[in-house]
Amino acid sequence: MPAAPTFPARRRWPSGIRIVDGAVSTWTAVVLAFLYAPIVVLVAYSFNQSRLNIVWQGFTFEWYRQVLQNSPLLRAAQNSLVIAVVSTLLSVLLGTVGAWLLHRYRFAGARTLQTLVAVPMVMPEILMGISLLILFATVGMGLGFTAVIIGHVTFSFPFVLVAVQARLRGLDPAMEEAALDLGATPLQAFWLVIVPCLRPAIVAGALMAFTLSWDELIVTFFTTSAASATLPIRVFGMAKVGLNPMLNALSAIFILATIAFVFFSDYLRKLSR
Amino acid sequence: MATMVHLRGVTKRFGTFDAVRDVSLEVGAGEFLTLLGPSGCGKTTLLRLMAGFEAPTVGTVEIGGQDVTRLPPYRRPVNQVFQSYALFPHLTVAENVGFGLRMQRVAAAEGQARVREALALVSLDGLDARRPHQLSGGQRQRVALARALVCRPKVLLLDEPLSALDAKLRRAMQLELKRLQRQLGITFVFVTHDQEEALTMSDRIAIVHEGRIEQLGTAHEIYHRPATRFAADFVGQANLLEARVLLQDEAQVRVSVTGGLELTVPRAAWPAGAMKALIAMRPEKVHVSRLANPAAAPAAAATNLFEARIEEEIFQGATDQLVIVTATGTRLSVVVANESAYGEIFHAGDHVSCALHADDLVVVPAE
Secondary structure (H helix, E strand, C coil), X not given: CCCCCCCCCCCCXXXXXXXXXXXXXXXXXXXXXXXXXXXXXXXXXXXXXXXXXXXXXXXXXXXXXXXXXXXXHHHHHHHHHHHHHXXXXXXXXXXXXXXXXXXXXXXXXXXXXXXXXXHHHHCCHHHHHHHHHHHHXXXXXXXXXXXHHHHHHHXXXXXXXXXXXXXXXXXXXXXXXXXXXXXXXXXXXXXXXXXXXXXXHHHHHHXXXXXXXXXXXXXXXXXXXXXXXXXXXXXXXXXXXXCCHHHHHHHHXXXXXXXXXXXXXXXXXXXXX | CCEEEEEEEEEEEECCEEEEEEEEEEEECCCEEEEECCCCCCHHHHHHHHHXXXXXXXXXXXXXXXXXXXXXXXXXXXXXXXXXXXXXXXXXXXXXXXXXXXXXXXXXXXXXXXXXXXXXXXXXXXXXXXXXXXXXXXXXXXXXXXXXXXXXXXXXXXXXXXXXXXXXXXXXXXXXXXXXXXXXXXXXXXXXXXXXXXXXXXXXXXXXXXXXXXXXXXXXXXXXXXXXXXXXXXXXXXXXXXXXXXEECCCEEEEEECCCCEEXXXXXXXXXXXXXXXXXXXXXXXXXXXXXXXXXXXXXXXXXXXXXXXXXXXXXXXEEEEEEEECCCCEEEEEEECCCCCCCCCCCCCEEEEEECHHHCEEEECC
């Protein structure tokens, strides 16, 4: 009778790797908890009957009702939306055209201009706010919607420009030439060929610009009038007076809107494929 | 043959670098002209001057009898096939091909018919709705071709359009391009660094070197009668030998070449009055046979006979490449056909006799 074949014992991972593996998983869990626990708590307490954030007294929609009936708050949300949309559109226009000019044409001072464009991205917002305020005062322009929008465009268009520039560097230079060769004028070539090629970068830049404008506080603070006060300005004002469960409810709505927005833009991106 | 493209004394300077130096060139209507040269020689700049992507520093460009020197690309009756194809990724195949017609404001119905016709011409029917990224390299190449041809250009410019294809597809496309060009009768100006491509397709070849046209002629002329050392070296293989006159009479010149081998060259081929020149010897022009069997080679007509030893044998399938060394020490590369697996097979170390017709030696003036 032949001897039964013997198999070597199944090799196990060396214990060192298992320890590292466990440590990495734990670390990941801790980081995620650190990021999301405050948000979960905030949303949970927006349904709390108590005016105090620390004690749970029962479930309620009261704070949501108050938010939706608070007309100054709704007005501020509307202002924020208008300002964010307008400044995003302007940023996209300036950023895209600016990136194309810097990429496509060689002219004196192009390098300096390139550097100057990056300045608003790194400049402290407080300085931006003050210098804009001084500027508007000097030229005699009143504060309000226009001033806020100008302020927001100033710091958000560089983000569009940088995103578009990165895309342009990877773009085949023959793309524009092919369009010109087929009879398109430089303007047609830009609009019909270059812009569609840049679309992912333009969308990314626009999302960035919108987000920056939507939660901007400091520059807005220096350039707004009472009528153009944005949501962050109002919330800041409310929080100074004391924590209010309404803020929790408002934040929960924001979070929901943000998540919806992310899914929507993802859906749009898939659709455009 | 009417002239379709006419460059007159064109120079293109980039900063301090002359990419093109005083080039004059006429391309006939319906001709297939290839600009052949190594990378950086100025051939692409010449093409871009015709397309209008560059303006000449000096000189004029005429297309179809019209001076287009100052016209932008979108006003020139030429279209180009780009090396990268440059298909528009956001448009379908049909929209890509129809782009030029859209720019010319051709009516929709006529435009669609012409797009269909162009796609059929390059055998791409049925792919209208695809996007460029859903196509293979060869298909993209055809779309680029259809997109340029649909505009019915007077001249089609092709910038190394086959370089991204694999060898087999490239050969098929060479023949297809040639067929298309004959069928449509459009002037083709083709840029390549691949000499085989140039020899296969062209009516005439312009060898471009350091911004100048080194030689302009048919494939036969370029191959058999290279005018310069560069032309001899760049197209095909050649043994380049420095030659020095030993004796001469009215009919012949007897020269000694590098390594000491003595050859006879027809008087007419030798540059008048020169004591030195360069001899280009194509490897396949040397007839090699075994010493024992001299009658096998067509030696009777040849005027140059010598003996040599095979130093190296490189099997290449249809041919055998041999490195041979003559008694005096001249080293030559020769190519023999592998006619039969049972016939003459040469091995390293064999002694052979070589025959070379004097007319097959190309004499290039020394620089």
